[in-house]
Amino acid sequence: MTTTRRTLLSGSAAVAAGALLGVPAAHAQPGSTGRPKPTVVLVHGAFADASGWNDVAARLIHDGYPVLAPANPLRSVSTDSAYLAGFLATISGPIVLAAHSYGGIVTTNAAAGNANVKALVYVAAFVPDAGETLLGLQTKYPGSRLSESALDFRPAGESVDGYIKKELFRGVFAGDLPKSTAELMWAGQRPADVRTLGEPSGAPAWKSIPSWYLAARDDQVLPVAAQRFMAQRAGAQVREIDASHVAMISQPAAAADLIRRAAR
Template sequence: PDQGETLLGLQTKYPGSRLSEEALDFRPYGEGFIDGYIKKELFHDVFAGDLPKATAELMWAGQRPADTRTLGEPSGAPAWKTVPSWYLVGRDDQVLPPAAQRFMARRAGAHTFEADTSHVAMIAQPAATAALVKRAAR
């Protein structure tokens, strides 16, 4: 995100995200705070569609909650304006649409690579992820 932008704004800038209110279980905690979890019956298809169902079920059971405030919190100054960037677009990402990823990568001037993968490229496509990290390290 650029300064002042929100994750929700970028997630909904382009069509394709399946991470909607209907996909989440909301659980209040503390004084007016709410965590969101991806529902079990949607977790595989929305978050990790290219992983075996058994792996996705384990990931669902261990998922960390997302405080719903984070989606609407404006970003601070972006590092990509002063630091070289690399980006792996997940063409099958159902959380952050590939068009939004391409927009962010292009705007950041990132060295961009694409893979046929879900939101969890580092697990589903570890070789592609490692190759990108190696290129960035060089």
């Protein structure tokens, strides 16, 4: 998104746009401290869509949090980050930004410079430093089963999209979900442009914004050793659970609890 466009979305224009999106301003429901509850923005990763956050969102909405789960375009780190940065600029008041998997690199870039983002939550997500890539972090430690051989490739304009193969999808991506659920997720998976794997990340927001991390010990996409490394480097408050890569789906209560902690 251009600087001009971001400027247009700032100030009163941002408040107006936020109202159109149903985002509360300063009169949001107060928490126990009497302060307005922050808006929780949930960002999905590759091979998935925002519905993966449904059970987490339901819990947070029940507790009175304003919740938004925008579509992540999955086209490139730079364009996806700019898209989310523009989206965040329409929200008035404090924000807790939570991400899964590839969504972590997007939120790490999109939150930079946004004073409303008070906390970053990563759920089995990438937490890159400047110049790092998804592929570099995914392969930094052994254990990932998401290799080139696990993907089907289909043309997408001038690029190529990757999809996890049907016979590998559950074991690689969602091993602790019922087979029937994993089959539906495979059928509706949203692919990422494969060029995102090698695109370097920008200046990380976690250097100035507090972070929390939910590490999935049974993750077959992003090894838990890599998750621990990134979380520790970012100074995140960490909780570990026995879960597959889609920890927010298999254990939504744990993910929602961590987000509540970040929102306090």
